[in-house]
Amino acid sequence: MATQQASAPLPATGRIAGFHAIIPAGGAGTRLWPLSRRSNPKFLHDLTGSGRTLLQATWDRLAPLAGPDGVVVVTGVAHQVAVADQLPELSAASLLAEPSPRDSMAAIGLAAAVLRHRHGDDVVVGSFAADHVIHGQEEFASSVAEAVAVAREGYVVTIGIAAREPSTAFGYIEVGEPLGVAGAPRGRQVVAFAEKPDAATAAAYLETGRYRWNAGMFVVAAKVLAEQLAARQPMLQEGLERIAAAWDTDERDEVLGREWPALTKIAIDHAVAEPVAAAGGVAVVPGDFAWDDVGDWASLADLLPARADGSRVLGDDAGVHLAEAPGAFVVPRGDRLVAVLGLPDVVVVDTPDAVLVASRAAAQQVKQVVDALSDLDRDDLR
Amino acid sequence: MATQQASAPLPATGRIAGFHAIIPAGGAGTRLWPLSRRSNPKFLHDLTGSGRTLLQATWDRLAPLAGPDGVVVVTGVAHQVAVADQLPELSAASLLAEPSPRDSMAAIGLAAAVLRHRHGDDVVVGSFAADHVIHGQEEFASSVAEAVAVAREGYVVTIGIAAREPSTAFGYIEVGEPLGVAGAPRGRQVVAFAEKPDAATAAAYLETGRYRWNAGMFVVAAKVLAEQLAARQPMLQEGLERIAAAWDTDERDEVLGREWPALTKIAIDHAVAEPVAAAGGVAVVPGDFAWDDVGDWASLADLLPARADGSRVLGDDAGVHLAEAPGAFVVPRGDRLVAVLGLPDVVVVDTPDAVLVASRAAAQQVKQVVDALSDLDRDDLR
Numbered sequence: 025m026a027t028q029q030a031s032a033p034l035p036a037t038g039r040i041a042g043f044h045a046i047i048p049a050g051g052a053g054t055r056l057w058p059l060s061r062r063s064n065p066k067f068l069h070d071l072t073g074s075g076r077t078l079l080q081a082t083w084d085r086l087a088p089l090a091g092p093d094g095v096v097v098v099t100g101v102a103h104q105v106a107v108a109d110q111l112p113e114l115s116a117a118s119l120l121a122e123p124s125p126r127d128s129m130a131a132i133g134l135a136a137a138v139l140r141h142r143h144g145d146d147v148v149v150g151s152f153a154a155d156h157v158i159h160g161q162e163e164f165a166s167s168v169a170e171a172v173a174v175a176r177e178g179y180v181v182t183i184g185i186a187a188r189e190p191s192t193a194f195g196y197i198e199v200g201e202p203l204g205v206a207g208a209p210r211g212r213q214v215v216a217f218a219e220k221p222d223a224a225t226a227a228a229y230l231e232t233g234r235y236r237w238n239a240g241m242f243v244v245a246a247k248v249l250a251e252q253l254a255a256r257q258p259m260l261q262e263g264l265e266r267i268a269a270a271w272d273t274d275e276r277d278e279v280l281g282r283e284w285p286a287l288t289k290i291a292i293d294h295a296v297a298e299p300v301a302a303a304g305g306v307a308v309v310p311g312d313f314a315w316d317d318v319g320d321w322a323s324l325a326d327l328l329p330a331r332a333d334g335s336r337v338l339g340d341d342a343g344v345h346l347a348e349a350p351g352a353f354v355v356p357r358g359d360r361l362v363a364v365l366g367l368p369d370v371v372v373v374d375t376p377d378a379v380l381v382a383s384r385a386a387a388q389q390v391k392q393v394v395d396a397l398s399d400l401d402r403d404d405l406r
Numbered sequence: 407m408a409t410q411q412a413s414a415p416l417p418a419t420g421r422i423a424g425f426h427a428i429i430p431a432g433g434a435g436t437r438l439w440p441l442s443r444r445s446n447p448k449f450l451h452d453l454t455g456s457g458r459t460l461l462q463a464t465w466d467r468l469a470p471l472a473g474p475d476g477v478v479v480v481t482g483v484a485h486q487v488a489v490a491d492q493l494p495e496l497s498a499a500s501l502l503a504e505p506s507p508r509d510s511m512a513a514i515g516l517a518a519a520v521l522r523h524r525h526g527d528d529v530v531v532g533s534f535a536a537d538h539v540i541h542g543q544e545e546f547a548s549s550v551a552e553a554v555a556v557a558r559e560g561y562v563v564t565i566g567i568a569a570r571e572p573s574t575a576f577g578y579i580e581v582g583e584p585l586g587v588a589g590a591p592r593g594r595q596v597v598a599f600a601e602k603p604d605a606a607t608a609a610a611y612l613e614t615g616r617y618r619w620n621a622g623m624f625v626v627a628a629k630v631l632a633e634q635l636a637a638r639q640p641m642l643q644e645g646l647e648r649i650a651a652a653w654d655t656d657e658r659d660e661v662l663g664r665e666w667p668a669l670t671k672i673a674i675d676h677a678v679a680e681p682v683a684a685a686g687g688v689a690v691v692p693g694d695f696a697w698d699d700v701g702d703w704a705s706l707a708d709l710l711p712a713r714a715d716g717s718r719v720l721g722d723d724a725g726v727h728l729a730e731a732p733g734a735f736v737v738p739r740g741d742r743l744v745a746v747l748g749l750p751d752v753v754v755v756d757t758p759d760a761v762l763v764a765s766r767a768a769a770q771q772v773k774q775v776v777d778a779l780s781d782l783d784r785d786d787l788r
Contacts, residue, residue, distance in 0.1 A: 386748025
């Protein structure tokens with residue numbers, strides 16, 4: 025059956041049989057404060073002016089590939105209602121609430137284990153963050169289809185983004201030899217994952233042509249993931265199994281309450297991707313679509329279309345007045361007039377209870393404001 | 407009696423017999439938008455962090471000199487309630503409401519005429535704007551006392567501010583020979599008033615040592631003012647007389663409704679000060695106290711004490727977070743957190759319905775925003 029799938033992938037824009045998408049919707053995205061915050065994180069916002077939030081856009085990308093019943097969202101209990109509100113097509117059974125954050129391996133591992141219990145060993149899961157921006161659905165779909173084909177051969181598969189520049193903001197994937205998997209002509213071995221490099225190293229990576237950006241997208245057979253995890257983090261795997269077995273029963277809350285707080289807190293990169301890559305078990309397919317993790321205000325500004333004067337406004341610009349402010353970026357979400365005079369490249373993010381005014385360069389340091397909020401006794405704004 | 411007053415002025419900080427203070431409280435102060443606006447103008451705001459609004463501080467300066475019953479405020483009908491609220495010691499009879507703005511001569515002339523009707527020909531009036539900042543009460547009081555002494559000799563008297571710099575933002579007074587008036591050792595003839603100069607001219611003025619800033623402070627016997635006005639603007643003077651005669655009667659509204667809209671719209675400078683100076687009838691006494699007309703955000707910032715990092719906050723700085731923003735000026739009046747990162751000399755004025763973000767230099771152009779509000783269909787914010 026694996027071979028059958030691999031040799032006859034569905035059309036790039038159509039359903040991929042046996043594929044289930046996992047959307048881990050977590051993280052506060054504090055580098056996009058004050059819009060994004062713990063109580064109202066990044067993935068719940070429309071950051072592209074498309075009319076859809078990042079979570080909704082992620083759904084829109086994955087539902088055609090996995091089917092509306094094939095997408096699972098894992099989120100914190102605090103965001104359960106907001107996620108359900110934003111995704112009316114998401115069934116209650118497909119919305120998994122974490123009692124507390126226990127890092128990405130627990131979140132993704134839980135969803136994979138629940139899906140395997142529900143749908144059996146043929147399930148291939150793909151995990152895609154809820155708060156990234158992607159343009160190019162056809163290219164995205166074709167990458168996922170190839171990744172699924174490779175995953176059916178037993179690999180942990182990642183999608184490697186074409187590096188546009190020597191960025192120091194992302195981790196890298198060192199790409200090796202072609203795998204020759206049927207249905208996945210572009211599938212290759214991963215030599216290794218590399219941490220976020222310094223500028224010189226990043227430039228050297230780009231020079232070789234062998235490195236791609238690591239966007240944290242993983243596609244793997246649920247059974248393979250369970251086996252790899254059992255070999256490397258057996259206690260975590262056993263805890264997840266017990267929770268998954270109880271998930272669709274009356275025991276869920278009891279088991280979850282007992283097991284969840286004890287799960288090892290570890291990222292999927294460290295728990296599985298890196299060690300399995302070292303053992304030759306990770307593959308990569310190229311993702312040549314436009315991708316951004318919207319890491320800070322400056323990178324978000326770059327994603328938006330510029331107005332005639334080079335400024336950018338995320339949202340309704342009726343209440344924005346700019347003069348002598350080329351390259352300014354305004355996010356008017358406070359229902360107020362925002363007037364900017366004589367400040368090129370300024371970033372102004374206006375919300376009902378906080379306003380950020382920063383140079384484009386300094387906007388990356390917004391985390392220090394969020395940290396300072398505790399000192400200011402304003403945890404309500406974090 | 408004039409000689410008696412002049413030769414025996416009261417102590418500088420005490421009452422000045424026969425002196426009545428007029429506070430014209432008008433003007434929107436749009437250069438301090440969005441805090442100051444037509445509906446809530448500059449004089450109603452505490453712009454120094456003293457806990458007193460500019461209007462209240464003006465009252466605090468004048469009430470000791472004229473007595474609480476000797477201060478009259480002239481304001482627009484729209485601000486009558488706000489003025490009364492801010493000045494509980496001001497009697498209803500001392501609050502004169504203009505049905506519509508007809509420039510400074512009508513406002514000051516009305517108050518002077520009403521005071522003359524009430525208190526007779528010995529009244530000396532002094533007019534002091536409600537929206538200037540002054541520090542140095544003793545020096546101020548002594549300037550006013552000398553000005554009153556000179557006014558009793560029949561002069562129109564102005565108080566000339568010591569020029570601190572070659573400012574192009576103010577008009578100037580060219581000072582002439584000493585007058586030798588008893589009780590006013592510093593009283594001198596005014597040669598002429600000069601309009602706001604260009605930079606070279608301002609520097610030349612400063613060089614001569616003969617020029618002082620014109621702060622628009624005029625002290626004059628009510629009878630003299632009436633005579634000068636009758637000679638130069640007879641229709642205006644007659645209209646004011648008819649209104650003043652009816653003011654404390656049942657006829658006030660009727661006469662005001664008929665006469666006020668027909669009064670010539672002219673500034674006191676053009677109606678009286680300049681022509682009378684040309685005829686040798688204007689005197690000046692020095693005002694060596696600290697004075698500022700708070701013309702824009704940059705000049706207001708300069709009036710405030712700097713914090714350790716050179717930044718300034720007008721109001722409570724508990725909700726202000728500044729990083730790498732030396733010289734920044736923040737006015738937090740929107741009840742929200744204001745965070746500024748990496749923007750030296752930025753001006754941020756936060757109010758509930760509008761926020762201004764500007765470079766210090768560009769803050770002077772805020773009028774263009776106010777003008778644009780009509781185009782944006784947001785006259786409510788002007």
